[in-house]
Amino acid sequence: MPTEAEPVAARASRVSRRFGEHLALRDVDLELEDGQITVLLGANGAGKTTLLRLLAAVLPPSAGTVEVLGVAAPAAASGRRARGLRRRLAYLAQRPSLDPEMTGGEILHLVATLYGLRRRERRRRVAGLAAAFGVDGHLERRVAGFSGGLRRRLHLAAGLVHDPQLLLLDEPAAGLDDQGRAFLWAELVRRAGDGRAVAVVTHDLTAAERHAHKVAILDGGSLLACDSPGALIAELGRTAVAVTAAETLERRALERAVAGIEGVAEVAASGGRGRVVLARSDAVRRVLAALAASPLQVLDLEVERPSLASVYRRLTGREPAELLPRRRGTP
Incomplete structure (x- = not known):
């Protein structure tokens, strides 16, 4: 249970979500606590992205309640409440959306400006994030000339430029090389250490074991287990x-x-x-x-x-290889 030192940044209570006849989530309870990294594991169609979008105030639940950063029913928020939420959370979807005609530096400065950062603070954060994600040597180049990995790194830096209290990341390591993944996890660990709440969808079981405070395993829209990696492995591995x-x-x-x-x-x-x-x-x-x-x-x-892989096999009856995201063009 959360303590006073670990307040809840986001909470989903008995949440379900339907898309027509398809039940994507079924009676899910999850809390994201400040100062902790929560990893969401599950095969394609398990409900991970849908849950993340509910917590990001992108979708309302079909049943149950969602509270994010003290705002109830965040998907219905408007006006000042909606603007306040946008300033305090970051939702990074799987696919980067970056203007190919702009330079990396122009994109980072534009996003920082849109969030209302003053010039001195804007420069400081852009420089810090560019260094943290290893894109500082590419800020003068147009994004059209970036590799897929560099685009992903720039996408991550842009999503964090406003220093959000709640970070929601959907497969942020997809397309990154080993160095890029190291940059990513180091930054997420640092932000959790500074009291931020972080939720990450990933298929990297090794990183989940090493960095997550909690691992939530979903399958078929249901939450099968949620606990620390060590506790899950001790009980189910x-x-x-x-x-x-x-x-x-x-x-x-x-x-x-x-x-x-x-x-x-x-x-x-x-x-x-x-x-x-x-x-x-x-x-x-x-x-x-x-x-x-x-x-x-x-x-x-x-x-x-015993490992998270063995826990996943035991709970779902699936192989961990099924956690890998589908490539574009595959059904």
Whole structure:
């Protein structure tokens, strides 16, 4: 539960959202607290972007309530309340929308001006964000000549130039290289440390484990779990043995290879790979020995320790690879 030191910046209570006959969100409860990074995980269609848009006051819920930065029903806010919300939150959608004819510096200064920043403060923030996202050497260039990664970095810098209290980011690392992702997470961690509330949709489980204070796992429009990475892994994570074979692995053959071993919870196989999930970590040695002695043409055995990936598999029955965003043009 939030404490006085961690006030709630945004709250969704029993929220549902329909698009025609399609129920995109179902009875979701979520709180975003100041000073914390909350990561939203889920496959395509899980409801992550819809939830983020509700919290960004872009969409109203079909049922339930939303409160953002002290404003109830923020999607219906108008006048001074709406302007106040826009100054205090940032919603960065997946696809950057930047004028290709403007330079990077012109875009950052324009956005800062629209938010009412004075000239000295505007220069300071533009310089700081340009350095933070590694675009300071490109501010004189037209955006038309930027790579996709540079456009993404500029998009992120522009979205944060007004120093929002609440940051809502939808796949902000998409299109970024390793350096760009490092810039991004360093900036988000810094802002959370300064008391900002941050919500991020990402498929990067490693970054989520390392940086998130809370991870919310959604599937089919429902919130399945929300807790710290450590708590989720301690409660739901499982050790597994990953099997790579020289031939197609059948689940029944893998089950026969580990039959009778106490502590085996689940067996799965697809193509030349399989996985033996364990309810007890002390079964690892017995499983490894049984697989090595089996008639299966085993090429490699790898022990997978409990992780967010194992939590996601257990809760959703899906592979973490399904978290990857679809490329444009794919259904």
